[in-house]
Amino acid sequence: MSSAVIEIDELRVRLGRREILQGISCRLGISGKGKAIGLLGPNGAGKSTLIQALLGFHKPSAGRARILGFDCHTQAREVKARIGYMPENDSFIGNLTAVAFLRLMGELSGLPKAAALEKAHEVLFHVGLGESRYRQIGTYSLGMKQMAKLAQAIVHGPELVILDEPTNGLDPAARQRMLQLIKEMKEQHGMSVLLCSHLLTDVEQVCDEVVILKDGVIVHQADLEAERKSNRRFVQLDVAGDDRNLAAALREIGAEGMSEAPGEWRIVLPADVEIGSLWRVAARERLQVRKLTHRRDTLEEIFLKAVGHIRRTPGDAPAEVPVHGRI
């Protein structure tokens, strides 16, 4: 039977007098399947605290979290032997070359000396730092440091890799390279990935599941794979004129539309409806089209809805109210 990679049950974390995580529960990933989970949320939502609680850095005030079947607090050693962590901020050991740094990290994770040295070279070539592996990490550029951080997280071949803002400060080419590496980690090497990012496109590109946190509670959990398979397209349509019948007209062509403000519509187009049909509907309704744009992606729609910036997605049931802290 396949089990979840991360199981969180009514987890509460209190830092000082503030309760940062307010009783969250979820089951994420499937052990051994190589899935990527995106962790999203606005600033201060509790993403980093959740990651730190999973790493055993914070003691839960109630509830529990398990990774690969081991309790993150009481069985921290077993958990940490199976995970790799890439912190958000610069984290290095001073005055070491990349090879020495990776070797040290490998040995600390339990690799024998010879294997650690071999893996250090191997993983540095893998992340594209092969030619500069004998340079001190302090002399690396920001992009190279990010790659070195990724390398130390996977040098010991963990089952779960936790990445905290891995594309921070990367130029577009380096960002693509990083995302490609993350994809390879899950698809070719069967690692599970927990990706914390505020860049929706990054999460959209590599993740199969997404969890959205807000104010210490999970406000949404979605299967992005299923969303992608549905092939829905999101369109923003701004019109001038009497648009009272537009919703009904859209339904006639199989699309769903919702007016957020006077003249501003968000429309979901199924895969078989052409964008041109929107022009025809607008002409029939005698509406002047002021703007017709594709929204960036499905995840943006999910995120904005989850954090309360839009009321709901067109086509969804209107009575969707998340239970406090539960999906």
Next chain:
Amino acid sequence: MAVYRRGYQRYEGALTNHFGRMMVIPRYSWERILSQRFVTILLVVSLFWPVLCAGFVYLANHTELWQGLGGGLKRFLAINGRFFAVFMNVQSTFALIMAAVAGPGLIAPDLVNNALPLYFSRPMTRQDYILSRLIVLLGILSLVTIVPGMLLFGMQVGIAGFDWFIQNWYLGAAIFFGFLLYIGVVSLVALTSSAYVKWRVVAGALVLAFFFLLTGAAEMVNHVFRVDWASALNPAYALNTVWAGMLDIDIPDDKPGVMECATFLLAISGGLLAALARKLRPVEVVR
């Protein structure tokens, strides 16, 4: 196949045990510390005194070399607790300097480079981290304290014979455990200083200052309040008193005894350990 051609593969072999992982930090640290020229010079200089003492032991056990030179010299050349106390006092000075040189580079770089999350996200606890850093200093400081001390004691046993050992075995135990206590206190001072001060020179100076300042403070309390008990707050005096107790040397009656001094040393070690543990957190929590 060459590594660069093979590509990345997940490691699936056997893992080392907990002790093996804990000894990784000391191995890397020893390699780095012993590559410093100043440390090498200090190590060599610190061996002069043990060599002199070895000559002294040889002379003391070869009475034929100084026959007819008088009873005063005979008393002077006796190998007893007082002899080893002098030896330990001199070597402890070198050990303190060594701790001031090697200690500050142990934790401060990890804090400056935000490396603690990397350690603590691996199968390593805060206790393991502190213990492995203590092992680093234990290894280095042993080279100038326990190792020459035990060699000297072994030499005396070798020359003087088993009967001498039966009567004086406690001197060997006193050298070993006395130095161990000293290394523990000095290492905790050095590590705490390294954790709180990121500039190595300042942190090193703080290690030395810790002993001088507390000595001064203890003397000041003694004089101002016309008491004697404050001598126990002087770590150098406290260590010397505990050593004296172990080596069976007389301790002045009007000063704090072995138990008071040992209690102070335990308390100060506990305080330093708590301060160290407080500083070594993988994440800074703003409460």
